Amino acid sequence: MTDTLTRRQPPAPQPPAMSPLEAGRWAWRQLTSMRVALFLLFLLAVAAVPGSIVPQREANPLAAVDWAERNPALTPWAERLGLFDVYSTPWFSAIYLLLMISLVGCIIPRIGTHWRALRTRPPAPPSLLTRMPGHRDATVQGAPAEVLAAAEQALRARRFRVHRVADTRARPGTGSATALAAERGYLKETGNLLFHLSLVLILVAVALGSLYGYRGSVLVVEGSGFANSPIQYDGLTAGARFDARDLPPFALTVDHFVMEFEPDGPTMGSPSNFEATVTLEPYPGAAPEQRTVRVNAPLSIDGTLVHLLNPGYAPLVTVRDADGEVVYRQAVPFLPQDPMFTSTGVVKVPRGDEPDIGIQGIFLPTGIIGPNGPESLFPGLGNPVLVITAWQGDLGLDDGVTQSVYRIDTTDMTQLQADGEPFRAALGVGDSAQLPDGLGTVSLDAVSTWVNLQVSRNAGKEVALAGAALAVIGLMPTLFVRRRRVWVRVRSASTSGAASPTTPAGASPVTVATIAGLDRVASGDTGALDDELAALAAAIEKELT
Amino acid sequence: MNADTAAYLSNVLVDAAMVVWAVALAAFAADLAFASPVRHEVSRRVPVGVGAPAESDAHEPAPSTDRPASRWLGVGMGTLVLGTVVLGAGVLLRGIAAGRVPWGNMYEFAITGSFLVAVAFLLLGRRYDLKTFAIWVTGVLLLTVGLAVTVLYIPAAPLVPALRSPWLVIHVAAATLAAAFFTLSMIATTLYLVRDTAERRGSTDGRLLSRLPDSATLDRIAYRVTAFGFPIWTFAVVAGAIWAEYAWGRYWGWDPKETWSLITWIVYAAYLHARTTTGWRGRKAAIISLVAYATLLFNFFGVNIAFVGLHSYGGV
Numbered sequence: 012m013t014d015t016l017t018r019r020q021p022p023a024p025q026p027p028a029m030s031p032l033e034a035g036r037w038a039w040r041q042l043t044s045m046r047v048a049l050f051l052l053f054l055l056a057v058a059a060v061p062g063s064i065v066p067q068r069e070a071n072p073l074a075a076v077d078w079a080e081r082n083p084a085l086t087p088w089a090e091r092l093g094l095f096d097v098y099s100t101p102w103f104s105a106i107y108l109l110l111m112i113s114l115v116g117c118i119i120p121r122i123g124t125h126w127r128a129l130r131t132r133p134p135a136p137p138s139l140l141t142r143m144p145g146h147r148d149a150t151v152q153g154a155p156a157e158v159l160a161a162a163e164q165a166l167r168a169r170r171f172r173v174h175r176v177a178d179t180r181a182r183p184g185t186g187s188a189t190a191l192a193a194e195r196g197y198l199k200e201t202g203n204l205l206f207h208l209s210l211v212l213i214l215v216a217v218a219l220g221s222l223y224g225y226r227g228s229v230l231v232v233e234g235s236g237f238a239n240s241p242i243q244y245d246g247l248t249a250g251a252r253f254d255a256r257d258l259p260p261f262a263l264t265v266d267h268f269v270m271e272f273e274p275d276g277p278t279m280g281s282p283s284n285f286e287a288t289v290t291l292e293p294y295p296g297a298a299p300e301q302r303t304v305r306v307n308a309p310l311s312i313d314g315t316l317v318h319l320l321n322p323g324y325a326p327l328v329t330v331r332d333a334d335g336e337v338v339y340r341q342a343v344p345f346l347p348q349d350p351m352f353t354s355t356g357v358v359k360v361p362r363g364d365e366p367d368i369g370i371q372g373i374f375l376p377t378g379i380i381g382p383n384g385p386e387s388l389f390p391g392l393g394n395p396v397l398v399i400t401a402w403q404g405d406l407g408l409d410d411g412v413t414q415s416v417y418r419i420d421t422t423d424m425t426q427l428q429a430d431g432e433p434f435r436a437a438l439g440v441g442d443s444a445q446l447p448d449g450l451g452t453v454s455l456d457a458v459s460t461w462v463n464l465q466v467s468r469n470a471g472k473e474v475a476l477a478g479a480a481l482a483v484i485g486l487m488p489t490l491f492v493r494r495r496r497v498w499v500r501v502r503s504a505s506t507s508g509a510a511s512p513t514t515p516a517g518a519s520p521v522t523v524a525t526i527a528g529l530d531r532v533a534s535g536d537t538g539a540l541d542d543e544l545a546a547l548a549a550a551i552e553k554e555l556t
Numbered sequence: 557m558n559a560d561t562a563a564y565l566s567n568v569l570v571d572a573a574m575v576v577w578a579v580a581l582a583a584f585a586a587d588l589a590f591a592s593p594v595r596h597e598v599s600r601r602v603p604v605g606v607g608a609p610a611e612s613d614a615h616e617p618a619p620s621t622d623r624p625a626s627r628w629l630g631v632g633m634g635t636l637v638l639g640t641v642v643l644g645a646g647v648l649l650r651g652i653a654a655g656r657v658p659w660g661n662m663y664e665f666a667i668t669g670s671f672l673v674a675v676a677f678l679l680l681g682r683r684y685d686l687k688t689f690a691i692w693v694t695g696v697l698l699l700t701v702g703l704a705v706t707v708l709y710i711p712a713a714p715l716v717p718a719l720r721s722p723w724l725v726i727h728v729a730a731a732t733l734a735a736a737f738f739t740l741s742m743i744a745t746t747l748y749l750v751r752d753t754a755e756r757r758g759s760t761d762g763r764l765l766s767r768l769p770d771s772a773t774l775d776r777i778a779y780r781v782t783a784f785g786f787p788i789w790t791f792a793v794v795a796g797a798i799w800a801e802y803a804w805g806r807y808w809g810w811d812p813k814e815t816w817s818l819i820t821w822i823v824y825a826a827y828l829h830a831r832t833t834t835g836w837r838g839r840k841a842a843i844i845s846l847v848a849y850a851t852l853l854f855n856f857f858g859v860n861i862a863f864v865g866l867h868s869y870g871g872v
Contacts, residue, residue, distance in 0.1 A: 045833045052826040056819045056851075063812040063859070070809050098810050217808070226805065277711035284717055306717040307803050318805040467805040475807060479794040483787060490783040490828075532832070 042109065043116035051110040058106050062097030065089055069096065069248060099221075111214055118207045125200045133172075133192040136498035138180040140527035143498075145540035149524045149548035153555045155187045155501040158522040161554035162191055162499040165547055171195040171497060178500060185525070191499040199532070202488030205481055212478035219471030225249035225258075226467040232325045232342045233459040236264030236290070239315075239466060250470070259313040262292040266301075268460045270322055272391045280351060280390055285319055287462055304464075320463040323347050323354055326374050326397050327459060329443075330360050332451040338362065344461040345374045346417055352376045352390040357419045358453075359406050367406040368450060369419040373398045374458075380437060397438045397455045401427040401446055494531035495540070497547070499524055524551060563653035563712040569646030570667055570705060576639035577698050583632035584691035588763055590628065629687050636694055640674040643701070647671050653712040659728045660715050662860060666704035670697050672736035676781075680740070684777055688767040692743050723799035730792035731817075735852060737785030738824075741778045742849040745842045748774035752839060775838065779831060782845060786824050793817050816855035823848035 029037070041047055066074035075095050079086045093100035140146050151158055159175075166173045171193035178190035227244035229237050237243045239261050271284040287304045293312060304310045310317040323345055330339035338360055345356030358370040377389035378396030385398045404424030407414065414420070427434040429447045436444035436453070443454030504521035526544050647668050651658035658664045677693050680686060686693075715724070752771040754760045768774065796817065801807035808814060827844040830836035836844075 045829060046835075049826055049829055049833065049836065052822050052829070056822040056826070059815050059819050059822075062810055063815040067810055070811060273714070276713060278713040278716075281716050282718075283714070307721045309802065309805065316805050318803075465805050469801065469806055472801060472807055476798070479797070483791050483794060486787040486790060490787065 039116065042113050045117075048110065048113045048117065051106060051113060055106050055110060058097070058103050061094055062103075065094040065097070067095060067097065069099075072246075107214070111211060114207055115211060118204060121200070122204055125197075125204060128200075129197055132174045132176065133194040133496050135176040135180060135192055136178060136186075136190045136500050136527070138182055140498060140500060140525050143527035144529045145544050146525065146527035147541075147544050147548060149526065149551060150504060151522055151524060151552050151555055152519050153522055154520045155503050155522045157555065158501045158524050158551065159187075159189060159191060159499070161551045162501070162524060162526070162547070164554055165550035166191065166193045166497065166499070168550065169195070169543075169547065172197075181500060184502070186500040186502050190501070191497075193497045193499075194495070194531075195497075196492045196494035196531070198488040199492040199494045202485040202492065204485075206485030206489055209478045209482035209485055212481065213475050216471040216473075216475035216478055219474060220250070220469050222250040222252040223470035224468055225253045226465060228320060228463055228465045230344055230461055230463050231263075231265045232344060232461040233265055233268045234342075236262060237464075238262040244466070245463075259315050260294050261312050261315075262295070263317070263464075264290045265462065265464075266290055268322065268462045270391070270460060272389065274391070282390075285322055285462075287319060287464075315466060315468045318465040318467070320465050321347070322460060322462040324352065324374055324376060324392075324395075325459050325461045326356075326372070326395070326455055327457040328358050328370070328372075328397070329454045329456055330358065330368065330370070330451060331454075332362075333449050335452075338451070340456075342457075342459050342461075343372075344416075345372065349387075350390065351387040353385075353387040356417055359408065359416075359419065361406060361408050366403045367408070367424075368446070369402040369404075369406055369421070369424060370453060371400050371402070371419060376458075378437075385437070392458060395440055395455075395458050399436050399438065399444070399453060401434055401450075401453075403427055403448075403450070493539070495528055495543070496531060497526065497528040497544070499526050501525075524548070526551075559653045559655065559712070562649045566646045566649035566653055566712070569642050569649060570701065573639045573643035573646060574698060574701050574705070576635050576642055577694055577701075580632045580635035580639060581691065581694045581698060583628050583635060584694060587626065587628035587632060588691065588767065591626065591763075591767075629690075632690060632694070633687060636674070636690060637678060640671065640678065643667065643671050643674070650712060654714065656715060657725050657729070659732055660719055660724065661708075661710055662856070663704050663708040663710055665728070665732060665856070666700055666708055669732045669736050669739070670700045670704070672733055673697060673700075673739050676736050676740055680777070680781070684773070685769065686777075688769065689743065689747055692747060693740070696739065696743060718803065721799060721803065723795060723802065727792060727795040727799050730788050730795055734785045734789035734792055735856070737781050737788065738849055738852055741781040741785060741845060744774050744778035744781060745845045745849075748778055749839065749842050749846075752842075775842070778842070778845065782824065782827065786828065789817075789821060789824065793821055812859045813855065816851060816859050820848055820851045820855060823851055 066078050068075045079089070079095075082089075089095060093102070097103055137143075151161075153161070163173050163175070172195065173191055173193040175189050176192045178186045178188060181187075181190070225247065226249070227241065227247040229244050231237060239258050241247050241255050241258070265287050267288040269284070269286050269288075270282070271286075273279050273281050273283050285306050289302050289304060289310070290299045291302050291310070291312070292299045302310055304317060304319055306319055309319075324347075325342040325344045327342045328339070329337060332338050339358060341358075343356050343358055345354035347354045354374040354376075356372055356374065358368075358372065360368040360370070362368065373385050375385055375387040375394075375396045375398070376391060377393030378385060378387055378398075379394075380386075380396075380398075385396065402419060402421055402424040404421075407420050407423065427447045427450070429435075434447050438444055438453070438455040440455055440457060443452045445452055501522050501524050504523050526547055528540055528544055530540055647658050647664075650664060650667070654660065654664075659668050673693070674697055677686065677690070681690075747768055748771055751760070751765060751768045751774055754762070754765045755771050760766055769777075793814075796814070797807040800809065800811075800814070823844060827841055827848055830841040830844050
């Protein structure tokens, strides 16, 4: 950014004389100065921290709720400061927008400057080349014109832009009519500008994504499916310009969902493969096609991606009344609570005029009832056990309030008792248990799986990718190219030592070439400059022999 | 050779590398203890630029580093190279044992990263005379591998499905390589601050101080190495975003790991900007660079341990 540009401005007027326009100019100069840019960079880094400490609603809604429950004292403040949505709060946005304005305000004038620099010749050599950060004299065989041509060749070979200029500032006796002015490394600034503009492009892409993108999730039990429409989603986050009519009208059925886990070894129990076999109907009436979706291998439909998110087990539970009539039969999604897939879930059986039945269950894929209660030893289905307790009363299903399907509100219910203790039963697959008070039976018929599918489209992701690629490309010359200016001035050695008899007439003439250079962006590394000048001198000599 | 043998051999080689490096450390320490302090001419290259007559002082013979005691230095450098080769073999066998690239968890990240730091240091040593701060690099390497073996170690195993992707190879390799460069830069920056403080006080005669390159050289090395690391880190973040789009359906989701990698990127960007800003060059920029490295370390250790995020499978 423009440190040099801002420093060249005249000092700001003192307060009493400052008109609004001047104040505006002053503020603009401040904003586009490197110091303020540095400050904003730091501020952005610091502002990003709280969002990594407090769980973010968009990334992890359950963790956000959990955090709020564990920190009741802090939660009101966290809400007020937007700590659950840090990255979309006004204060966070303000920082990066100011930074972007600062960047643009700095980059735009520099584009003009660079454009002019690209078309301007480097200036003629200053009068004293010995004052340059690097300089050396090379005495070579040849007339000044030949040496100049050789130097030009050598500079071009080293990818300098070379200009012959009138050497007007040379002290008498130190030069000839023509000298060389050369410069290299324009790509450094080009890369720098490209890099910074790419950052703006990425920000534009992110803005596009937040306007037009969407992300929905839908829980699908093995054997069932869904049609792609917002009403089918369990959750949907979408941008302001999202239009449900843009959703590709596909329908998808999960035929099989397989979960495999490492059976032994040091990572026993960690997932080894999650794979869904789905039947996809790309649009209504289209021929259905069979596809597989795996972790890291999403399904792509028309730019919309379908990902596997978290999976779980769905025990198939049947509830019969006292007469043996089926009053409930469903594969109920249970939510895993630990890596061994100990899962919890509920069965809600509304019974019209009679009191509702609510069943709370813990599902264990490989279960034992140990001293600490029911426990799962392995996430795979080794010994599926469903442990249940039951409640009777009003489930509140008719209150019109949306309910969690994973929880029972037991305020208007009483727990069923058996032998003076809360009723409890452990069911293997095929087992059934008698509910107390002649309420009927509960059975575990089978266990299937469910998977959360994420349907998403990130608008502008191609733009973001282009921006990121250009940024990386732009960084390279910015960091590795050296912008360097070199002058070459020649004088005939016989001119400076006119009285010297060492140059007999007819002998080949001798010329002293003074080569001097400076790095346009000071790197403090004069060694590299000296090396280049030495290499140039050697190249000139080689050219002449 | 089956996987178990490879895993076993890998562990043996990693331990062996530590022993060899410990010898290197001892040799470097002996060099410090027995060698006579060198009297550097501070910034002897600078006069060339400021118009001083080139003949007068700039081309005095440089103080010789080939003192008799540099035998110890030779032993140190030799064992450092040997330890690096041994560790490289250990890393390779780890990959063979696990049947994949050896950077799937924190242990592997640490040993692969240490190997890269050592290689980068030895390569850098071909351009700059770095023998005098090899002791510090060796110390950091031993610490890292020691931590890996004792705290971070987990047996070789296949990856969870979430990590099975070609992007793991690209993304983590880039992140590890960049972290290796940043580690070298951190060492050079710390030494720069130490040396610069001494130069300001006008006393650089101590055993440790006199052996260090002058502050300008240290600063330059620190900058060069960071300039290498920064684009690689940028690429690592971008590759991670591409993988995230592929694996999770969004290229940026403010997962703690993502957030902290961006914070590291921003602070290193601030360092690069500070170096071109009057009033921020030198010590202030150096401190920014150290802050950036601290955020990198926190991203590696803190985020895996303290926060629950999508990168939690890093394995502690």
